[in-house]
Amino acid sequence: MQSLTNISLKTIVKKQVKWKAKLYISALSSLVILQIIFGILLSSSGSTSGYGRGNLSVQFSIYSLDMFLIVSAFWAFIVAILFTTKAYRIDDLSVISSRTSSAIANIFVMIIYSFIAVVIMISTFYLKVLEILLVEKQSFIIENLFISPSILLLCFSSICLFGAIGLLLGTSFKGPTLIKVPIIVLLLIFISLVSINLNSLMMLPDLIISVIYLFVSVLCFCLTIWIADKSEVSRK
Amino acid sequence: MNIIQCEDLSKSFGRRNALQHVTCAIDAEKIIGIIGRNGAGKSTILNIIAGYIKPTSGSCKVFNENPFNNIQTAANMIFIDDRLSFSDYLSLEDILKFGADFYPNWQSELAYRMLDYAGLDLTAKHQQLSKGQLATFNLVYGLVSRCALTILDEPMNGMDEAIRTDFYRAILKEYLAFPRTILITSHHLQEMESILEEILLIDKGSIIAHAPLDEFKEQLISLSGPSDALADLLSETEVYAQTIVAGMTSAIVDTSKLFVSEDLLRSKGITLSHLTASEVCKYLTSKEGSDIDAIFD
Amino acid sequence: MKATFFLFFMPLLLVAAIFLLLSKLSKKIKIWTPKRIMIGITGYLVLGLTAFLYISFFAESKIQVLSPFEMKQLEKKLEQIQKYDLENDSSYLTEDYKKKTWELKYEGDTLPVIVNGDDSGSNYIIRMRYKDNIDSGKAIVTYYQLPVILDGIDLSDKVPLPNVYMAHNELFIESLSEQQVNYDRIKPTLSILDFNREVEQEPYAMDYSYSNVLIIDIPRSTVLEDSQGLVQYIR
Amino acid sequence: MKGGFSMHVHLDSTTPIYIQIAEWLQHEIIADRLQADEKVYSQYQLAELFNINPATAGKGLTILLDEQLLYKKRGLGMFVATDAKERILTKRRNEILTKMAQELVLEAKRLLVSDEELLVLIRKTQEGLK
Numbered sequence: 001m002q003s004l005t006n007i008s009l010k011t012i013v014k015k016q017v018k019w020k021a022k023l024y025i026s027a028l029s030s031l032v033i034l035q036i037i038f039g040i041l042l043s044s045s046g047s048t049s050g051y052g053r054g055n056l057s058v059q060f061s062i063y064s065l066d067m068f069l070i071v072s073a074f075w076a077f078i079v080a081i082l083f084t085t086k087a088y089r090i091d092d093l094s095v096i097s098s099r100t101s102s103a104i105a106n107i108f109v110m111i112i113y114s115f116i117a118v119v120i121m122i123s124t125f126y127l128k129v130l131e132i133l134l135v136e137k138q139s140f141i142i143e144n145l146f147i148s149p150s151i152l153l154l155c156f157s158s159i160c161l162f163g164a165i166g167l168l169l170g171t172s173f174k175g176p177t178l179i180k181v182p183i184i185v186l187l188l189i190f191i192s193l194v195s196i197n198l199n200s201l202m203m204l205p206d207l208i209i210s211v212i213y214l215f216v217s218v219l220c221f222c223l224t225i226w227i228a229d230k231s232e233v234s235r236k
Numbered sequence: 237m238n239i240i241q242c243e244d245l246s247k248s249f250g251r252r253n254a255l256q257h258v259t260c261a262i263d264a265e266k267i268i269g270i271i272g273r274n275g276a277g278k279s280t281i282l283n284i285i286a287g288y289i290k291p292t293s294g295s296c297k298v299f300n301e302n303p304f305n306n307i308q309t310a311a312n313m314i315f316i317d318d319r320l321s322f323s324d325y326l327s328l329e330d331i332l333k334f335g336a337d338f339y340p341n342w343q344s345e346l347a348y349r350m351l352d353y354a355g356l357d358l359t360a361k362h363q364q365l366s367k368g369q370l371a372t373f374n375l376v377y378g379l380v381s382r383c384a385l386t387i388l389d390e391p392m393n394g395m396d397e398a399i400r401t402d403f404y405r406a407i408l409k410e411y412l413a414f415p416r417t418i419l420i421t422s423h424h425l426q427e428m429e430s431i432l433e434e435i436l437l438i439d440k441g442s443i444i445a446h447a448p449l450d451e452f453k454e455q456l457i458s459l460s461g462p463s464d465a466l467a468d469l470l471s472e473t474e475v476y477a478q479t480i481v482a483g484m485t486s487a488i489v490d491t492s493k494l495f496v497s498e499d500l501l502r503s504k505g506i507t508l509s510h511l512t513a514s515e516v517c518k519y520l521t522s523k524e525g526s527d528i529d530a531i532f533d
Numbered sequence: 534m535k536a537t538f539f540l541f542f543m544p545l546l547l548v549a550a551i552f553l554l555l556s557k558l559s560k561k562i563k564i565w566t567p568k569r570i571m572i573g574i575t576g577y578l579v580l581g582l583t584a585f586l587y588i589s590f591f592a593e594s595k596i597q598v599l600s601p602f603e604m605k606q607l608e609k610k611l612e613q614i615q616k617y618d619l620e621n622d623s624s625y626l627t628e629d630y631k632k633k634t635w636e637l638k639y640e641g642d643t644l645p646v647i648v649n650g651d652d653s654g655s656n657y658i659i660r661m662r663y664k665d666n667i668d669s670g671k672a673i674v675t676y677y678q679l680p681v682i683l684d685g686i687d688l689s690d691k692v693p694l695p696n697v698y699m700a701h702n703e704l705f706i707e708s709l710s711e712q713q714v715n716y717d718r719i720k721p722t723l724s725i726l727d728f729n730r731e732v733e734q735e736p737y738a739m740d741y742s743y744s745n746v747l748i749i750d751i752p753r754s755t756v757l758e759d760s761q762g763l764v765q766y767i768r
Numbered sequence: 769m770k771g772g773f774s775m776h777v778h779l780d781s782t783t784p785i786y787i788q789i790a791e792w793l794q795h796e797i798i799a800d801r802l803q804a805d806e807k808v809y810s811q812y813q814l815a816e817l818f819n820i821n822p823a824t825a826g827k828g829l830t831i832l833l834d835e836q837l838l839y840k841k842r843g844l845g846m847f848v849a850t851d852a853k854e855r856i857l858t859k860r861r862n863e864i865l866t867k868m869a870q871e872l873v874l875e876a877k878r879l880l881v882s883d884e885e886l887l888v889l890i891r892k893t894q895e896g897l898k
Contacts, residue, residue, distance in 0.1 A: 101310075
């Protein structure tokens with residue numbers, strides 16, 4: 001009898017992450033294009049706020065990170081759902097993997113990609129700034145060129161959260177019915193609760209929001225692994 | 237040593253029972269042909285063994301562990317069928333590197349030589365391959381990974397006649413070089429039977445035969461001779477099929493229930509002939525009175 | 534609910550649509566291997582870094598943004614100015630604030646003043662002051678511009694000056710038509726958050742009606758005729 | 769020249785393969801291609817040669833071993849028994865020839881050939897082959 005191969009889950013996850021991060025990279029290139037389309041081409045004026053004082057009317061076009069973050073977060077959500085679709089799941093079966101290892105690998109890839117997404121976001125932001133600088137030389141105000149670490153963390157955690165929700169949703173759809181239904185209901189309740197209390201959530205300090213987002217992300221990740229562990233392979 | 241042990245295994249998809257109370261044991265390092273008609277339950281049992289799906293009831297042990305979503309099973313098992321797929325971004329050469337990274341027993345050199353022999357372009361993408369080329373590549377992938385349990389589900393589907401023979405030989409030679417358990421399903425039992433050690437015949441979700449190939453073939457025998465000479469004999473044994481033409485009867489009967497010596501039969505003008513494995517399969521799985529001729533009567 | 538829908542789902546659908554379109558397209562274009570994509574993305578990041586370096590080295594912003602602390606101080610100062618004004622004390626109008634001076638000549642001892650403001654009302658206050666060292670038949674009109682701060686930006690220079698001239702032996706003060714100023718502000722924060730938080734606090738916008746002062750200096754012998762009642766005496 | 773056979777050996781699909789292997793080996797011994805006390809093919813060599821499962825090949829070898837046409841040397845493999853050729857020939861004479869004679873007689877009876885005619889036919893055939 002040939003001796004059996006003993007491979008730990010950790011080794012396999014590491015290998016899967018290595019390959020997935022490389023093979024799914026077109027997701028990142030699409031983020032770049034999305035960022036260029038939305039951040040640079042579409043939002044040419046930024047968000048504006050006007051003040052009128054006597055015969056002086058002042059209009060501020062504010063270029064903040066909002067649009068870049070919204071695009072990145074939605075991108076993460078879509079990419080995460082895509083990672084759980086059939087085409088990607090079937091690819092996993094071609095090498096040593098289990099649903100659990102694939103789910104964990106997807107989570108790591110999502111985290112890595114969220115990080116890169118933040119860097120891409122910043123890059124686009126500065127390119128946008130450069131564009132404004134070259135086009136509107138006179139009325140150019142830099143309030144602060146450096147993005148504060150707390151904002152960066154908030155961006156990362158927001159993108160991560162959307163990715164985590166996407167992974168959880170995508171995995172739930174393929175999971176056993178007994179698990180699928182409560183998870184999706186729970187998720188919908190959570191999203192509606194958040195959107196109702198969005199204003200009070202946004203009043204919190206950046207760091208607290210980040211921590212809440214990261215906590216929910218981790219929760220979603222755990223649920224994702226748990227569901228994946230119970231899921232059968234469906235190749236139809 | 238049993239590599240696979242199924243006990244009272246059942247699986248249903250909704251109302252449809254795909255497997256019903258299957259009990260079987262498969263020894264290590266054997267080439268086993270899994271035969272059955274379409275929808276007999278072959279894929280279901282293979283999917284359970286591979287750990288892809290969960291049995292509804294009963295237990296299945298692979299390498300003494302529950303295979304379902306088990307990384308140890310996955311590490312020692314490879315499942316090759318026509319649904320094997322790889323990322324769009326990988327060329328065949330990349331796929332080989334990909335496999336080599338995962339499977340510890342991977343045979344890189346051999347893979348290159350086999351693909352070269354089959355005339356596959358290493359820079360091609362997996363999706364661009366024709367059906368036959370795809371089957372060839374997948375089979376090579378399955379063989380060079382040298383997993384203790386290699387499941388080949390219709391590995392020759394779509395391959396040219398000429399290359400099929402070559403690749404059955406390739407399976408055998410690879411098996412000789414690195415003995416492992418190989419489960420093969422195929423619609424063409426005839427062309428692969430010589431490399432098989434055992435046959436597992438599945439019909440309507442149950443295993444109806446599991447035996448070494450020769451024993452399996454000897455299970456049934458064909459008798460032909462004058463109808464009157466055969467009549468008595470046939471009433472005592474189990475008859476699987478029977479045709480009567482101009483006073484001559486030929487019948488397929490269960491060998492184990494035939495207690496007459498060959499010499500006696502010969503003296504009565506009855507000739508005995510062996511059946512091929514695929515004929516045995518056909519008769520064992522055909523429904524009572526299900527004869528294509530009956531449709532036209 | 535409608536707003537949430539448009540804010541949330543429309544961009545999501547748009548992003549999804551473009552994303553799917555891109556992935557369809559990228560499948561058609563076979564040249565994009567992972568390695569090339571990686572090089573492309575790295576290139577993009579390097580481009581972003583270059584932009585950042587260029588901006589930080591070569592793009593000194595001409596307009597300074599005041600910190601909240603500085604603005605608080607200015608606010609205090611402005612309050613003091615108002616106090617001075619209420620006490621008819623002109624001593625706060627230093628040379629620093631002087632923006633423009635008109636020297637005007639008139640005949641006789643009376644100087645009628647006509648103020649033509651537009652609908653937005655007066656953007657400046659008009660004060661008159663007697664000066665001893667001015668020859669009769671001569672008036673000096675001085676425009677003082679006190680700081681105008683909006684969202685931390687000093688807009689003092691942008692405020693349009695009034696038009697001051699003599700006609701038919703009458704002093705005309707006319708505001709110019711509305712002036713529009715545009716600023717592009719780079720604010721590397723999340724304005725959704727900033728906006729929500731600022732609703733609670735007072736925005737740092739200072740009232741600007743007290744910020745422009747027009748002083749008419751005339752000799753003591755002259756009587757200023759102010760039929761509109763807009764001009765107050767100041768010491 | 770051992771490798772050269774595979775091309776010429778065709779297995780038929782109705783007779784059990786292991787019996788065909790046993791018969792082929794016996795044939796090799798009769799034809800002196802396998803000498804007495806010479807090492808015979810291992811089951812793996814046979815598997816490769818005939819493109820069959822090694823277990824099946826092993827079964828073929830076991831038959832010969834049971835008939836003591838082969839003997840085993842521990843760790844070295846199987847060898848042709850000294851008297852293997854003799855015994856095969858005797859066995860064939862006894863078994864195969866008897867069986868063939870049986871069939872011949874039965875067929876002759878069916879075709880209404882008389883006993884004398886059959887004997888003449890046999891003699892003639894023998895002379896023809898000389």
